[in-house]
Each structure stands twice: as structure tokens, then as C-alpha cells.
Amino acid sequence: MGDRAELVDRRIRADRAPSGDTLTLDAPEDGGARYWLVGLNPAAKLLAALLLGVGLVPAVDAVTGGVVLAGVLLLLPFSGIDRRTLLVLGGPFLLMGLSSGLVNYLYGEHGAEGALGAAVRLLAIALPGLVAAVSSDPTEMADGLVQRLRVPERPAMGVLAALRLVPLLADQWRTITLARRARGLEAGGNPARVVTLFFGRLFALLVRSIRTGTLLAAAMDARAFGTGPRSRARESRWRRADTLLLVGAALLLTAAYALSARLGTLVLLFSGGG
Amino acid sequence: MASGNVPGADTRPGARVELSGWGWRHSGREAYALRGVDLVIEPGERVLLLGASGAGKSTLLHSLAGLTGADGAISGDREGSLLVDGAPADRSRGSVGMVSQDPETQLVMARAGDDVAFGPENLGVDPGLVWPRVRGALEAVGFPYGPRHSTGALSGGEKQRLVIAGALAMRPRLLLLDEPTANLDPAGAALVRGVLKRLLSETEATLVLVEHRVAEVVDLVDRVVVVEPGGGVIADGTPGAVFAEHGRSLAAQGVWMPGNEPGPALPPAPGGGPRLEAVDVAARTPAQLGVRSAPRRVVFEGVDATVRAGAATALTGPNGAGKSTLLTLLAGLSKPYRGRVLPRGPLAEADQRPLARWPARRLARHVGTVFQHAEDQFVTATVRDELRFAPLRAGMGETETDAWVDELMERLRLTALADVHPYTLSGGEKRRLSVATALSSGPSHAPDVLVLDEPTFGQDTRTWTELVELLGALRAEGRALVMATHDDLLLRHLADARVRVADGRAVYEEWKPGAEAEGPGEGGPRYATAGGGDHG
Numbered sequence: 001m002g003d004r005a006e007l008v009d010r011r012i013r014a015d016r017a018p019s020g021d022t023l024t025l026d027a028p029e030d031g032g033a034r035y036w037l038v039g040l041n042p043a044a045k046l047l048a049a050l051l052l053g054v055g056l057v058p059a060v061d062a063v064t065g066g067v068v069l070a071g072v073l074l075l076l077p078f079s080g081i082d083r084r085t086l087l088v089l090g091g092p093f094l095l096m097g098l099s100s101g102l103v104n105y106l107y108g109e110h111g112a113e114g115a116l117g118a119a120v121r122l123l124a125i126a127l128p129g130l131v132a133a134v135s136s137d138p139t140e141m142a143d144g145l146v147q148r149l150r151v152p153e154r155p156a157m158g159v160l161a162a163l164r165l166v167p168l169l170a171d172q173w174r175t176i177t178l179a180r181r182a183r184g185l186e187a188g189g190n191p192a193r194v195v196t197l198f199f200g201r202l203f204a205l206l207v208r209s210i211r212t213g214t215l216l217a218a219a220m221d222a223r224a225f226g227t228g229p230r231s232r233a234r235e236s237r238w239r240r241a242d243t244l245l246l247v248g249a250a251l252l253l254t255a256a257y258a259l260s261a262r263l264g265t266l267v268l269l270f271s272g273g274g
Numbered sequence: 275m276a277s278g279n280v281p282g283a284d285t286r287p288g289a290r291v292e293l294s295g296w297g298w299r300h301s302g303r304e305a306y307a308l309r310g311v312d313l314v315i316e317p318g319e320r321v322l323l324l325g326a327s328g329a330g331k332s333t334l335l336h337s338l339a340g341l342t343g344a345d346g347a348i349s350g351d352r353e354g355s356l357l358v359d360g361a362p363a364d365r366s367r368g369s370v371g372m373v374s375q376d377p378e379t380q381l382v383m384a385r386a387g388d389d390v391a392f393g394p395e396n397l398g399v400d401p402g403l404v405w406p407r408v409r410g411a412l413e414a415v416g417f418p419y420g421p422r423h424s425t426g427a428l429s430g431g432e433k434q435r436l437v438i439a440g441a442l443a444m445r446p447r448l449l450l451l452d453e454p455t456a457n458l459d460p461a462g463a464a465l466v467r468g469v470l471k472r473l474l475s476e477t478e479a480t481l482v483l484v485e486h487r488v489a490e491v492v493d494l495v496d497r498v499v500v501v502e503p504g505g506g507v508i509a510d511g512t513p514g515a516v517f518a519e520h521g522r523s524l525a526a527q528g529v530w531m532p533g534n535e536p537g538p539a540l541p542p543a544p545g546g547g548p549r550l551e552a553v554d555v556a557a558r559t560p561a562q563l564g565v566r567s568a569p570r571r572v573v574f575e576g577v578d579a580t581v582r583a584g585a586a587t588a589l590t591g592p593n594g595a596g597k598s599t600l601l602t603l604l605a606g607l608s609k610p611y612r613g614r615v616l617p618r619g620p621l622a623e624a625d626q627r628p629l630a631r632w633p634a635r636r637l638a639r640h641v642g643t644v645f646q647h648a649e650d651q652f653v654t655a656t657v658r659d660e661l662r663f664a665p666l667r668a669g670m671g672e673t674e675t676d677a678w679v680d681e682l683m684e685r686l687r688l689t690a691l692a693d694v695h696p697y698t699l700s701g702g703e704k705r706r707l708s709v710a711t712a713l714s715s716g717p718s719h720a721p722d723v724l725v726l727d728e729p730t731f732g733q734d735t736r737t738w739t740e741l742v743e744l745l746g747a748l749r750a751e752g753r754a755l756v757m758a759t760h761d762d763l764l765l766r767h768l769a770d771a772r773v774r775v776a777d778g779r780a781v782y783e784e785w786k787p788g789a790e791a792e793g794p795g796e797g798g799p800r801y802a803t804a805g806g807g808d809h810g
Contacts, residue, residue: 184638
């Protein structure tokens with residue numbers, strides 16, 4: 001009996017090792033505060049991100065956005081997100097923020113200050129959502145959306161199941177690419193041919209993915225999906241920390257506006273100030 | 275609490291199935307897949323459903339699973355009646371469990387336990403009772419990991435076991451198995467067959483099984499039903515009786531019958547000099563998209579291999595060990611992580627560079643590749659255009675091309691399908707066309723090397739025999755064949771050399787003496803040396 005318990009224990013610990021899998025996320029047991037955000041309800045994280053994002057829309061100055069951005073950046077060490085992921089996903093956002101700033105600087109009416117505001121605002125609106133998504137297990141996210149935010153269940157489960165097909169699709173794309181070379185099709189530096197070949201491959205992928213999707217839908221139906229009301233094997237729990245996160249987000253937003261108003265830097269959208 | 279889950283629920287009595295005058299036509303088709311089916315299956319019976327390929331066996335299973343109703347996943351026209359326990363099948367979903375060929379498209383959730391729980395959730399099972407059921411089902415199939423294990427990190431055989439657990443957790447009274455081992459490597463297939471054998475001795479559920487390889491499942495069933503394309507039941511009885519009476523005609527229709535395996539007569543392998551040589555080759559897994567993805571890993575390294583003219587080299591080994599990867603390297607389609615694949619003999623006269631650096635057009639003329647999924651390599655809209663594609667690009671004249679294409683279509687029985695879209699062909703037809711496209715550069719310059727990935731996968735005995743005879747003829751012409759395969763019969767009949775790809779290395783296992791002796795004197799076979807011990 002003891003052996004068995006030990007075996008089960010070992011299995012569970014093995015399960016906790018990084019899966020190398022995009023679709024599951026486990027906080028290590030001894031992760032501690034580093035993984036604090038992972039343990040929260042994804043619905044709470046999404047709501048907090050939404051609050052910050054929508055709340056920042058009216059303010060176009062650098063200080064309001066900057067305070068929120070700083071607050072979210074302070075949270076990063078507790079999000080369990082590793083440096084590589086942050087770089088891979090944050091890079092494009094940073095680039096977007098910088099280019100938005102640059103465009104505003106070159107063509108905007110408010111000079112360097114307006115440009116900085118635009119860049120900071122974009123990052124401050126985008127980052128919370130990114131952190132919420134990356135620090136959540138997709139299954140828990142779907143559970144949270146359905147059980148806490150009342151998102152319709154069928155589409156949510158459908159999207160979750162479809163996510164499983166993404167790596168499969170990537171494999172099929174590689175195979176189709178190799179198959180074109182095997183048939184002697186290659187662009188050879190001709191840009192027009194690059195485009196036609198690309199759409200040829202895309203069509204082949206579409207045909208394959210429709211077939212794959214149909215099979216998956218049939219398999220879900222065969223398991224009685226959509227026959228009646230579902231029960232829920234996993235409960236999406238709402239804890240005090242989740243409420244605290246929402247309160248914290250609201251406080252951060254209020255503090256940002258208050259500080260900016262106090263410093264006299266607050267610029268509201270369409271107010272034409274500055 | 276865990277053991278308090280409805281005692282005896284695993285031994286719910288089986289369902290009774292009754293079909294009368296039943297028929298099904300897929301939407302957009304003129305012909306019925308099946309018609310006039312009269313069949314009664316009593317509770318607890320184990321039925322093997324047989325028929326030629328395209329006889330509508332899968333359609334019948336899907337209908338039993340309730341997938342072909344008014345709001346089912348598969349649309350079409352129905353006639354007659356199909357009742358499971360007296361109710362139309364599309365209203366009995368939930369008391370029916372189904373397992374299909376490909377585990378990839380049957381797993382729904384990202385974690386093993388959640389996936390098994392998916393069926394019970396859909397049935398509205400009380401949340402407190404779901405997890406005991408999940409644990410029971412995982413235990414029943416001998417699933418080696420815990421419920422939080424990622425489904426993406428499983429092997430094919432493990433995935434299929436999980437799919438079976440998912441069906442079992444629904445406590446089905448009718449269990450439908452559609453070639454459950456077809457997509458697995460031999461080890462995975464044996465594992466799944468073992469699980470099925472054990473389960474069937476415990477459950478009382480009614481079973482309907484479709485399986486091409488009859489010998490492997492015959493001891494699981496007590497009744498055999500044979501259906502005919504577009505028709506109904508043509509034979510029904512105990513395995514012994516049906517096989518004695520219809521064995522020959524079934525074999526002639528393409529069904530794999532025990533003791534009636536095809537025995538193609540092949541010309542001997544002439545052997546010849548090397549055409550391709552892999553030197554100290556290593557390969558890595560492709561870069562993964564997305565967050566938390568696994569880092570790239572070396573699949574194999576230090577592989578040396580020689581592909582010879584007039585001989586068939588087979589790559590064997592478990593799924594995921596890198597057979598297909600080695601195949602694409604030998605075909606010059608992708609660049610190895612380390613090492614080179616070099617042309618030899620006439621290929622080296624065409625281009626001295628490593629194969630991966632050849633322009634696609636030149637590569638296609640000298641090395642033909644046949645992919646496992648034939649659709650991947652079709653690039654035009656009709657069978658005829660598909661075959662005209664290569665010779666026209668190779669600079670063959672219009673009339674010459676047409677004559678050659680006509681000959682090729684005749685040889686591979688594709689003439690009647692000349693103007694059909696390649697995607698709409700049947701499995702066997704697609705396979706023949708994909709081989710034909712790889713050969714279509716013309717009789718004078720058909721490729722020197724033909725590379726094939728699982729060429730006989732899922733084929734009935736007729737297509738199998740045609741294919742093996744065609745490959746034998748090509749080998750006799752002095753072409754080099756390289757194929758990745760699990761098919762024992764193919765290995766026995768055609769393979770002159772076997773390279774086993776496993777555990778990060780590739781090792782020559784066997785070389786038929788005949789294949790090297792008659793070669794034009796470039797020495798004996800070169801043995802692939804094992805990779806260094808520091809793989810992994």
C-alpha cells in the first residue's frame with residue numbers, strides 16, 4: 001500500500017515537471033511567490049486586465065499610463081513567466097509601442113511628450129492582457145470564462161479543443177512545404193512565385209485542417225457533446241486573492257489618474273490639451 | 275468513496291442493435307454507401323464487420339454512434355431504420371462509446387484526466403462521481419501517468435489507450451471500434467490490443483469492430499458480418515463458418531484474410547552502386563510555436579547510410595524515433611542539423627553539391643518522394659494535370675508527354691479518373707496517383723531514387739499487391755528504393771536492407787546477400803555505424 005502511494009506520489013511529481021507543452025501550465029509545488037499569479041482565477045486576471053485596459057483609454061499622457069505600466073511590471077516577478085517567453089511575446093508589443101511612439105513623434109501634434117504618451121499607453125493597455133493570458137492554464141481559463149463570466153459553454157469548449165490542433169497544423173504545414181519541394185516547386189527568388197506558391201500551400205493546409213476539424217467534431221459528438229446540460233468536473237474557484245486582484249487593479253488605476261492630475265500632466269482624449 | 279461508485283455499473287448489460295432495410299447516402303453523392311441492411315445484434319455479442327474498402331463499414335459505425343442523424347456531424351440521406359435498444363441511434367448517443375483510427379483527432383482536452391472526464395460531463399454525471407469514474411477508466415486501460423499528465427506529451431499507443439478510457443468512462447452499452455490500431459506502430463498496436471482483450475473479458479457491452487487485419491482480432495469476436503459496397507449484408511455467422519465459405523472471395527475483394535495474404539512474384543533485386551550517401555548526419559526536432567514549448571532536441575546523430583541502386587532499403591523502428599525525418603533528409607527535402615547527404619554515381623554527375631542544396635526542379639527529376647498522406651503532394655486540379663506536371667517542367671514535348679501520361683494512367687488503372695480532382699479519389703487511388711506523380715518525369719529520366727513514407731499504410735490487399743509489384747519492377751530496372759515502413763509483409767517481400775532507427779541512432783540490421791553481390795563492383799555494403807553514446 002505504501003509502495004503504491006509512493007508510486008502515485010512520484011507520478012504526480014513527474015506530472016508537475018515542465019511538460020514542454022503550450023496547452024498545460026503547472027506551477028511547481030515549491031514555486032512559492034514566484035508563481036503567485038498562476039494560482040489566481042484566470043477570470044479574475046482577465047477582468048483586472050480589462051479594467052486597466054478600458055480604464056486607460058481616456059488618458060493619453062505618459063504619467064497615467066506609466067504608473068499603470070510600472071504597477072504591472074512590478075507584478076511580473078510573481079507571474080511565473082520565464083524570461084524567454086517574456087522576450088518572445090513581449091518583443092512584438094515593445095516594437096509596436098516604439099513604432100507607435102515614433103509615428104506620433106514624426107507626424108503627431110504634441111511632439112516628444114505626446115509620442116512618449118502614445119507609446120507608454122499602448123504598452124500599459126496591452127501588457128496586462130498578455131500577462132493574464134500567459135500566466136493562465138488554457139483549460140482553467142476556459143473553465144473560468146464559462147463558470148465565472150458566463151461565456152457560452154459550447155463555443156468555449158470548441159475553442160479549447162481546437163487549440164489542441166494547432167501543433168498538428170504546424171506539422172502539416174511543414175509536410176506540405178517539403179512536399180512542394182519534392183514536386184519540384186520552388187520560388188527561386190521570384191517574388192510573384194513566392195506569393196502563388198504560398199497560397200497553394202495555404203489551400204492544401206486548409207483542406208487538411210477542415211478534414212482534421214471534422215474528425216475532431218465527430219469524436220466530440222461521439223462522446224455525447226451537445227446532447228444536454230453538461231456537468232462540470234472542475235470547479236473554477238473564486239478566492240479572496242481574486243477579489244484582491246480586482247481591487248488592486250482599481251486602486252492602481254485610481255492612483256494613476258490622481259497622481260497625474262496632481263502633477264498637472266493629465267491629458268484626456270479629445271480634450272486637445274497639452 | 276472512490277469504490278462506492280455504483281457497484282456493477284461496469285457490467286451494464288449490452289445494447290441490442292436492430293437494422294431493417296437501412297441505407298445511407300452521404301450528401302452530394304449519387305450512390306448509397308450502404309443499402310438494404312437487415313441485421314440484428316443481440317446484447318453482449320461481439321461482431322467483426324468486414325467488407326472491401328469503400329463498403330461503408332465506417333459509415334455503419336458512425337450511424338450506430340448516432341453521428342448521422344438530423345443534427346449529427348455527418349449529413350446525408352437515410353432510409354430504413356436503425357435502432358439501439360429500440361430507440362433511434364441519434365437519440366442513444368451517450369450509451370454508445372466509439373474509438374476511431376487516429377488518436378490525434380479524438381483527444382479533446384489538454385490533460386489526460388480532463389479528457390476522460392469530458393464524456394461523463396457531457397452526460398451530466400454528478401461532479402462528485404466523475405473523478406472516481408475517470409480513475410477507474412484510466413486504471414482499466416493501464417494508463418501509466420497521473421490524471422494531470424499532458425495529452426500532448428503521449429505516444430500514439432498511450433493516446434489511443436486514453437481514447438479508450440474516455441469511451442469507457444461513459445459506461446457504454448455498445449462499444450464501437452473503427453480500426454483502433456491502424457495508426458499505431460507495432461508496439462503501440464500490441465499494447466492497445468492487449469487492453470482490448472482484457473476489457474472485453476470484463477465488460478458485457480455489445481461490441482462492433484471494424485479491422486482490416488483480421489488475423490489480429492479474430493479471437494476477440496464471436497460473429498462475423500460481411501457487407502458489400504452499396505449493398506447490404508452478404509455473409510453472417512461464426513468466424514470459422516464465414517471464413518471457410520467466403521474467405522477466398524473476401525481475399526479477392528481486398529480484405530486481409532488469415533492464411534490468404536498476397537504473395538507477389540517479384541523479379542530479383544539486381545543490386546548496384548551507391549546513389550545516395552548520408553555522412554555523419556544528425557537531425558533535430560522542428561522549432562515549436564507558442565509559449566512554454568519544449569526546446570529543440572536532437573532526434574538522432576552520427577548516422578551513416580548508403581542507398582544503393584537496384585535494391586530496396588527499408589527504415590524501421592518505433593514512431594517518433596525519426597524514420598520520416600531520416601527519409602526527408604535522404605530525399606534532399608530538408609537540411610540535416612549536422613552532416614551531409616551526398617549524391618553518388620549518376621546523381622553526382624548531375625550535381626556535386628549535397629542534396630539539400632539542389633534546386634527543387636533538379637531534385638524532383640532525380641529523387642521522387644511519396645508522402646504518407648498523398649494529398650500533401652498534389653498540386654493541380656485533375657489527375658491528368660497532376661501527371662503532366664513533372665514531364666512538362668522537365669522539358670518534354672507536348673505529344674510525348676501525353677503519350678507517356680496515358681501509358682502511366684493505364685499502368686496504374688487511373689485512366690477512367692483522368693479528369694477527376696485528386697482530393698476526391700479513394701485512399702487506394704490516391705496512393706497509386708501519388709506514386710505515379712513521383713515517377714512521371716518520363717521513362718527516359720524517371721527518378722534514380724524513389725523515397726516512400728509508409729507506402730502500404732491502410733491499403734487493401736489489391737492495392738498492396740499492385741504497389742509492391744510496381745516497386746519490384748522499378749527495383750529490377752535498377753532504381754534505388756528507400757521506404758519507411760512498419761509493414762512486416764512488405765519488409766519480407768521487398769526489403770533488401772533494413773535500417774533500424776531507434777534511440778537516437780540508425781543501425782543496419784540485415785542485408786540480403788543477393789543485393790550486394792551483383793553490384794557493379796563498388797565493394798560490399800557499408801554498414802551504418804551507430805551514433806555516439808552521447809545522444810539524448
